[in-house]
Amino acid sequence: MPLFSFYPCREDGSSTAFETFEQYSDDDALERAGQVLREHASAVEVVVWQGERRVGAVQRLGADA
Secondary structure, eight states, rough: OOOEEEEEETTTTTOSOOOEOOSSHHHHHHHHHHHHHHHHHTTTTEEEETTEEEEEEEEOOOOOO
16 A cells, blocks of 8 residues: 655645555545644645655645645
8 A cells, every 4th residue: 555645734834744644545645634634733734745746735624825
């Protein structure tokens, strides 16, 4: 199963942490990003990477990240 990295980002775009999870697909990884976002109250988005490939990002509703 591929390994994905999840970076919760603040409004200024900085990220002070990351989490990694194995996921079956990009879609599963983006769904997990929503869970990570809910767990990080100071984050406005979570950016997802698989190695050097940017998979995408999930933003909090109302955020302009």
